[in-house]
Amino acid sequence: MLEGMLSPGAVALYESMLREGPIPLDGPTAGGPSMAELLEKGFARRDYRTDPDTPQVVAVEPARAVDHAILAAQQSVLEQSRQIQAAREHLDVLQAIYLAAHGQAGISGIEVLDDAARVAAMSVELCLSAREEFLSFATHRNRKAPDRRTAMTFPAAVTARGVVLRNVYERSALEFAGAQEIVAASVAAGWQLRVAPELPMRMVIADRHAALVPLGVSGADGALLVRTPNLVAALRVLFDLIWAQAVPLGDTARDAGTGLTPAQTKVLELLATGMTDGAIARHLGSSERTVRRHVSGLLEALQADNRVAAVYAAVRRGWLA
Numbered sequence: 001m002l003e004g005m006l007s008p009g010a011v012a013l014y015e016s017m018l019r020e021g022p023i024p025l026d027g028p029t030a031g032g033p034s035m036a037e038l039l040e041k042g043f044a045r046r047d048y049r050t051d052p053d054t055p056q057v058v059a060v061e062p063a064r065a066v067d068h069a070i071l072a073a074q075q076s077v078l079e080q081s082r083q084i085q086a087a088r089e090h091l092d093v094l095q096a097i098y099l100a101a102h103g104q105a106g107i108s109g110i111e112v113l114d115d116a117a118r119v120a121a122m123s124v125e126l127c128l129s130a131r132e133e134f135l136s137f138a139t140h141r142n143r144k145a146p147d148r149r150t151a152m153t154f155p156a157a158v159t160a161r162g163v164v165l166r167n168v169y170e171r172s173a174l175e176f177a178g179a180q181e182i183v184a185a186s187v188a189a190g191w192q193l194r195v196a197p198e199l200p201m202r203m204v205i206a207d208r209h210a211a212l213v214p215l216g217v218s219g220a221d222g223a224l225l226v227r228t229p230n231l232v233a234a235l236r237v238l239f240d241l242i243w244a245q246a247v248p249l250g251d252t253a254r255d256a257g258t259g260l261t262p263a264q265t266k267v268l269e270l271l272a273t274g275m276t277d278g279a280i281a282r283h284l285g286s287s288e289r290t291v292r293r294h295v296s297g298l299l300e301a302l303q304a305d306n307r308v309a310a311v312y313a314a315v316r317r318g319w320l321a
Contacts, residue, residue: 005069006041009034014043017059022047025055040276042068042306048296060305068308079245109228112215119212119223126206130163135205135239139170165191168239168246170199174270175279183249194246195273203235211235247272248320260301260319267294272311272320 006014013034017023023030025046035057038044043065048055113119127134174195186193205211211226226232249269270280277295281288295307304310314320
């Protein structure tokens with residue numbers, strides 16, 4: 001029954017735990033890939049409460065574990081369906097970009113920028129020219145982690161005239177040491193931030209008049225400056241589709257009335273993005289043990305058996321937007 005949800009090794013370990021009981025957290029089995037899979041998919045949970053001196057891993061009741069797994073699978077199918085639909089809706093846009101990039105069509109309002117410095121300067125210029133809204137996708141496809149100076153900061157005049165700044169991070173763009181500082185600086189600069197599991201590309205859009213789309217995955221190969229109104233409008237629809245499904249970041253957990261500490265609030269936000277304990281630890285600049293302790297506290301506060309259930313409970317309670 002579980003073969004479609006878990007690997008054979010994880011199925012065997014789960015059935016063993018159901019028959020024989022909890023496994024010590026410091027035991028050899030608790031650190032293996034099968035146990036990691038059970039914890040990630042909600043079939044097991046770490047228990048620090050029964051005996052703090054000898055923490056253990058316990059099996060989650062099958063009725064709840066399978067129910068959560070089915071719900072996660074349904075959400076995955078729904079997300080894939082949405083992505084397919086979005087791709088179909090924007091096929092004409094992608095085809096026009098392809099033709100323009102390969103010189104097969106002369107499309108009015110599209111300019112190829114093949115110099116990386118010019119692309120970077122144009123991105124800033126578009127933001128400075130925005131009057132109502134500036135939108136962006138931020139991916140992280142390079143081996144070298146960016147430093148704090150890469151935070152998206154602009155002159156105060158941009159936000160002073162009421163320009164709304166919205167950015168969606170690809171999840172991998174936050175899974176490195178120092179990312180928290182970049183996020184904090186961006187929030188301080190006035191950005192509204194969200195996180196999506198994956199993004200199709202980097203992109204910036206200024207109001208409804210211009211967009212900058214990279215020719216390659218990383219943007220190092222140049223970009224297209226798009227000023228054709230219908231193409232810019234289509235790219236805005238793509239942005240809004242992804243924005244609506246992304247997880248808010250920076251101020252989503254409502255501290256008042258939650259009883260959570262600031263550290264737990266931040267862990268809850270990142271937990272909702274699907275980050276692993278290790279990725280959260282790198283983002284916050286703390287240890288995985290500290291993150292696991294915060295996760296354990298969240299599970300207790302939300303009366304949840306696993307990470308997925310905790311996020312759902314937080315949303316139901318209004319702790320996450």
